[in-house]
Amino acid sequence: MVEKEQKKATFxxxxxxxxxxxxxxxxxxxYKLIQDYGTVPPALANxxxxxxxxxxxxxxxxxxxxxSRFIQFLKLYPKYYITASIVGIFGGVLVxxxxxxxTDPAPAxxxxxxxxxxxxxxxxxxLKESKRVxxxxxxxxxxxxxxxxxxxxxxxxxxxxxxxxxxLLVFIGDxxxxxxxxxxxACMNKSEDLKKTTGMENFDLAGISFFISTFLMIPVVYxxxxxxxILTFNWQTWIGVLFLGIFSTGxxxxxxxxxxxxxxxxxxxxxxxxxxxxTTILGFFIFQAIPHYSFFIGLVLEFIGLFLVTSKMKxxxxxxx
Numbered sequence: 001m002v003e004k005e006q007k008k009a010t011f012x013x014x015x016x017x018x019x020x021x022x023x024x025x026x027x028x029x030x031y032k033l034i035q036d037y038g039t040v041p042p043a044l045a046n047x048x049x050x051x052x053x054x055x056x057x058x059x060x061x062x063x064x065x066x067x068s069r070f071i072q073f074l075k076l077y078p079k080y081y082i083t084a085s086i087v088g089i090f091g092g093v094l095v096x097x098x099x100x101x102x103t104d105p106a107p108a109x110x111x112x113x114x115x116x117x118x119x120x121x122x123x124x125x126x127l128k129e130s131k132r133v134x135x136x137x138x139x140x141x142x143x144x145x146x147x148x149x150x151x152x153x154x155x156x157x158x159x160x161x162x163x164x165x166x167x168l169l170v171f172i173g174d175x176x177x178x179x180x181x182x183x184x185x186a187c188m189n190k191s192e193d194l195k196k197t198t199g200m201e202n203f204d205l206a207g208i209s210f211f212i213s214t215f216l217m218i219p220v221v222y223x224x225x226x227x228x229x230i231l232t233f234n235w236q237t238w239i240g241v242l243f244l245g246i247f248s249t250g251x252x253x254x255x256x257x258x259x260x261x262x263x264x265x266x267x268x269x270x271x272x273x274x275x276x277x278x279t280t281i282l283g284f285f286i287f288q289a290i291p292h293y294s295f296f297i298g299l300v301l302e303f304i305g306l307f308l309v310t311s312k313m314k315x316x317x318x319x320x321x
Contacts, residue, residue: 012259012262013259013260013262014259014271015259016255016256016258016259016262017255017256017259017260017271018259018271019255019259020252020254020255020256020257020258020259021256021271021272021275022252022278023247023248023251023252023255024248024252025109025274025275025279026248027100027244027248027249028105028106028108028109028279028283029105029279029282029286030244030248031045031100031101031240031244032100032104032105032283034240034244035101037234037237037240038232038233038234038236038237040229040240041101041224041226041229042094042097042098042100042101043094043097043098043217043224043226044221044224044226044227044230045097045241046093046094046097046217047214047217047218047220047221048242048245049093049097049244049245049248049249050093050210050217051214051217052246052249052250053210053250053253054207054211054213054214055250056245056246056249056250057203057207057210057253057254058207058211060203061203061207066201066204069204070204070207070208073208074208077187080183080186080187081184081187081208081209081212082212083180084180084183084184084209085209085212085213085216086212087176087179087183088176088178088179088180089177089180089209089210089212089213090212090213090216090217091173091176091180092174092176092178092180093173093177093213094217094220095169095170095172096108096112096169096170096173096174096177097173098169098173099166099167099168099169099172099173100166100170101166102162102163102169103162103163103167104163104283104287105279105282105283105287106276106279106280106289106291106295107149107167107170107291107292108166109275109276109279109280110149110279110280110295110298110299110302111149111150111170111171111174112177112275113276113302113306114142114143114145114146114302114305114306115174115178115272116272116306116309116310117139117143117146117305117306117309118174118175118178119178119181119185120135120138120139120309121139122179122182123182123185126182127182127186134308135308135309138304138305138306138307138308138309138310139305139309140305141301141304141305141308142301142302142304142305142306142308142309143305144298144301145297145298145299145301145302145304146171146298146302147298148294148297148298148301149294149295149299149302150164150167150168151164151167152167152292152294152295153294180209184202184205184209187205188202201258201261202257202261203257203258206257210249210250273306273307276299280295
């Protein structure tokens with residue numbers, strides 16, 4: 001009976017994670033569709049993405065009775081969530097959106113899905129996490145794969161190629177976002193007692209981060225004089241913008257973090273591998289987009305790197321035999 005309940009709980013957890021990842025895979029596709037339907041610059045699209053996702057997550061926190069827990073979290077750890085918001089969500093996601101506007105969905109998804117590799121690198125440098133041979137090897141192989149995806153083997157005229165510049169910006173956004181995640185990770189480690197006593201969730205941090213980033217986006221959009229473009233949106237653009245903020249981000253984060261809280265984080269993160277695969281398939285059917293052959297070479301290397309970084313398998317040394 002207990003085993004049956006455990007299987008049900010595991011199945012439910014994986015379902016939550018997969019639903020979350022599926023909605024995340026639509027970020028690149030949705031924004032490209034929005035670009036096809038009308039003029040929605042990256043900053044304006046990001047403003048809607050941040051504000052709508054903040055509304056979704058904070059509404060869930062309120063509806064689930066987590067307001068007191070959330071307020072307690074806000075009082076205790078401002079330096080963590082404010083820094084994570086500025087660097088990871090505001091800076092990282094904004095740069096990612098600018099990069100996405102210049103490249104195709106498949107390479108953007110593949111590059112951003114390398115975040116476990118980037119997070120491991122930042123964690124080793126700043127959180128003094130273990131420097132296992134397997135992890136270091138995975139980081140090196142993974143970065144080689146990402147480098148191939150970004151450059152498409154066209155290094156000599158790199159900055160003259162729009163796609164490659166977009167890929168580079170996506171990677172910079174990925175690095176900034178990953179730094180924000182590591183700051184959030186440090187916060188969650190520090191607040192372990194609060195998690196036990198109040199049931200604090202990862203999406204508490206996500207909710208406040210999106211909320212802060214919404215206000216940080218206002219002067220950017222104002223300086224770029226993009227608010228007036230809202231009046232030019234057609235109904236397809238509105239559907240795309242609403243979907244991008246509500247489902248691709250807000251609902252995606254809720255499902256992903258909810259599922260992640262029910263299984264080992266490393267196991268749940270491994271499912272993130274399927275994001276670029278689904279995005280590539282959707283991109284082919286919607287845009288008839290066939291990635292450059294270098295994409296597939298880089299993706300294989302990235303997957304190998306991701307596996308080595310996130311797997312708990314240990315590489316034996318000679319003196320261990």
